Amino acid sequence: MTAVEVDDLCMTYRAPIRGSGWRQTLRSVINRRYREVPAVRNVTFGLAPGEVVGFIGPNGAGKTTTMKILSGLLHASSGRVRVLGQAPWQRRSDFLRRIAFVRGSQPVGGSQELTVLDTLRYQRLLYEVPQDAYRRALGELTELLDLGELLPRQLRALSLGERMRAGLALSLLYRPEVMFLDEPTIGLDVVGAVAMRRYFAGYAEQTGATVLLTSHYLADVAALCPRLVLIDRGRVQYDGRLDELAARLSPYKLLRITAPGADPDRLRAAGEVIETTNETWVLRVPRADVAKITARLLTELDVADLAVEEAPLEAVIDRAYREGV
Incomplete structure (x- = not known):
């Protein structure tokens, strides 16, 4: 069974042509x-x-347009789309109660004179959330998003980051089965972003929800998404495991080694030195030689710590954009 099916999807806009003057x-x-x-x-x-x-691509690649089609906000020009077995643009009530489209840049809708708590209560009525489930979800979201001080405040009095947290709570209150997350951590501080990643990962694991995530913060993608769909200029360029993409586009790994009193020349002979801090060195070595070089360093040096790391995800994705997959 497939939660989301997208087959030969196309979307074309008509833009007016205007000269200057x-x-x-x-x-x-x-x-x-x-x-x-x-x-x-x-x-x-x-x-x-x-x-x-993860649904990744540069600005203008078609990510948000695709998500709007999947959530029923746009009707595709052509192609077949099914979400939970339904055509999303029909926007039936039973369908809308099962999905969420979370946009980090979108402000909280509704009357700005209402308090956050009143808005959440209205959301409960709108999505027919039972009282016990509402109380349980409200408690979890209040703790997760630090909403305690925000609940009695009016929406118009919230800052951008506070609006973000309130908007996320509204989208998650009714426990959607499919979530389309478009830059969900934008506007959140580091602590809030880490908490949100943890929540989304736990939510998907506990409920079996399907999540499609787009984010320019690749830490979100690396933390949450084993699989990646890479889109560029409106076309899918890659669909597969994130680690396989890294292995294909990055022929090296990083060795982070702490070795007090190590001979610098010996470390330089093992790989390209790209960073050094106190007694910690970062070497770039060919992927195929990692095991051999690691064994040699452990034998020849007094190693206090050694870690093998993939190349930064930003470098992998940048290469995919520039050179293709």
């Missing part, structure tokens, strides 16, 4: 011309129940 502006009103702007081109992928998948 008042004459061209007037002419465009009388005689409108348009150009076709493809946002999503022949995108195909599927998500199984319980999967947490």
Whole structure:
């Protein structure tokens, strides 16, 4: 069974063509011309129940457009899309109660005169959440998002970060089965972002919810997503395991070694030194030689600590954008 099915999805916008100056502006009103702007081109992928998948691409790649289609906010130009077995753009009530589209940049809707608590109570009624489930979810979200001081405050009085936390609580209150997360940690501090990652991972594991995540904070992706769908210029460039992409595009690994009194020349002979701090060295070594070089260093040096790390995810994704997969 597939929670999300996307088959040959295409989305094209019509953008008006206008020249500069008042004459061209007037002419465009009388005689409108348009150009076709493809946002999503022949995108195909599927998500199984319980999967947490990263949906990554540069600005303008088609990520948010795809998520809006999956959540029913846009109707695709062509292709087949099913979320929980339904066409999302029909936006049936039973469907909307089972999904959530969380946008980090989107402010909390509704009357800005309501308090956060009143807004959550209204959300409970709107999504028909039972009282016991509501109380349990409210307690969890209040602790997770540090909402205690925010609950009696009006929405209009909240800062950007506070609005973000309140908006996340509204989206998670009714326990959706499928979550589309578009930059969910933007506006949160480091502590809040780490807490949110932990919550999303635990939520998916405990409930079997399906999660599609897009984020420019690649720490979100690395922490949550074993699988990656990479999109660029509206097309899927890669769909597979994150570690396999790293192995394909990064032919080296990093050895972080702490060795008091080590001979610098011996370390330089083992690999390319890219960082050194006090008695800790970071070496870049060929992926195929990691085991051999690690064994040699452990034999020849007085090693206090040694760790083998993948190349930074930012470097891997940047190479995928520039050179393809």
